[in-house]
Amino acid sequence: MPEALLGAALRAQDEGVFIARRGAAADELEIIFANENFCAMTGYTTAGLTGRNPTFLHADKADGKKIARWCRGARAGRPLAGEGYLLRKDGTTIHAAWNLSVIPTARSRATHIVATYRDTTEKRRLQEALVHAQRLDAVGRLAGGVAHDFNNLLSVINGYCQILAGQVTDQPRVLKEIEEIHQAGQKAATLTRQLLAFGRRQPLKVRVINLNRFVTNNADILGRLLDETGRLELDLDPNIGQVRVDPAQIQQVLLNLTLNARDALRKNGRVVIGTARRRVKSGLNRRFTDAPPGAYICLTVSDNGTGMSQETQKQLFEPFFTTKPEGKGTGLGLSLVHGVVQQSGGFINVKSELSQGSTFEILLPETNLRENATERNAAIEPLPSTRGHETVLLVEEDEVVRKMVTGILTADGYHVAAVATPAMALREARHLHQPAQLLIASFSGENDRFARTLHAAEPGLRVLCTTARENPPALTWLKRSRWAHLPKPYALSELLKATRSLLDA
Secondary structure (H helix, E strand, C coil): CHHHHHHHHHHHCCCEEEEEEECCCCCCEEEEEECHHHHHHHCCCHHHHCCCCHHHHECCHHHHHHHHHHHHCCCCCCCEEEEEEEECCCCCEEEEEEEEEECCCCCCCCCEEEEEEEECHHHHHHHHHHHHHHHHHHHHHHHHHHHHHHHHHHHHHHHHHHHHHHHCCCCHHHHHHHHHHHHHHHHHHHHHHHHHHHCCCCCCCCEEECHHHHHHHHHHHHHHHCCCCEEEEEEECCCCCEEEECHHHHHHHHHHHHHHHHHHCCCCEEEEEEEEEEEECCCCCCCCCCCCCEEEEEEEEEECCCCCCHHHHHCCCCCCCCCCCCCCCCCCHHHHHHHHHHHCCCEEEEEEECCCEEEEEEEEEEECCCCCHHHCCCCCCCCCCCCCCCEEEEECCCHHHHHHHHHHHHHCCCEEEEECCHHHHHHHHHCCCCCCCEEEECCCCHHHHHHHHHHHHCCCCEEEECCCCCCCCCCCCCCHHHEEECCCCCCHHHHHHHHHHHHHC
């Protein structure tokens, strides 16, 4: 009766349990009993485990050696605990935590051990996901810091382009070359905004765009991603309407899908990006994930690569799921794509067959709003003449930016006191012949406290906030008409207009 109860108790355990007999050699073990849960964990039947050394299940041979060393000197009251990967019968692995204990006997030498194994695969996956998230957070912080410094450089490049453009209006060839530099600077400014968005330092911008023009403008960089692996083709419907999205997000979607397509290509590979109009009729959206009735613009990215199995497609958009070798992918690309499409009010589907290639289809709601004129590259805006005369206090840590802004404001008639830090600004403010009427500075921590102090001494002070963030904290201690925000990198023409507008308010 006790033996029957003991067997029933072991079989009822939630964890995997086996009992092993020690062999003639001190480090040899032979399984004589395994409960159903241990069999389910490993994929083996009881008969398939009986008589075998349990170390054959351990993927890391070092774990088996550790168990063998413990067996040679195993004594009651001194269990062995560990964790690692187990090899299942079908070749897959699971992560498990185990505990081995000697079964006490009246004899001097223990003859049996009992082991419990707990499946910790999900816990391990969550731990790895947390590590990935922490790495992403670190990358985001790094990206934000790099973007901040880069914004200062771009402010200088774009600013001096505006200054030079005003001096060579009679030299069309030189003016055109300066405009090329300026347009490159504007594109770089867009990249820094994406870096800041990746670091979650600013919200993303939504505007109306034409997908055909957007795809065409990005075709060059997308084609370069393919290298010699394949070629990029465009199949764009000329009659599509507009969509309201964040261009930076959609660019990221195209980059991720193109990179995935490239990795799947074989000889004579081809990636096709297409657009088309699509109307979803009532009654066709039977599933929750289907697009509701309405007019959509369909954006597709297709390849003739290796394709995907049905099982892979089921997990395709799950975070951290990847079919690439370790170190070759984070498993975040398609989950980010899915998130971007959802945030844009769209829907995404994939069609794929092994050896036949894959097609990602994105439906974005069509809008009746007109496309923003700012999407097109504009010529350099001439510097306005605002004929200022007021005193301006500029706080800018970057010496080159400080010198450029001081020069342009001084040339326009303002009296400028330029310093690098808030502490220096407070000292400078005490020695000004006239109180500062405008403060130009970024706002975070020390700068905000300094501005409050300056405002207390000069209630009529206006403030122009220059940070890279699109939506800085509101200056609630100041009347709304007396402060404005000009995100970096800004054009000098915008700086002059914002300065004059605040002082005239």
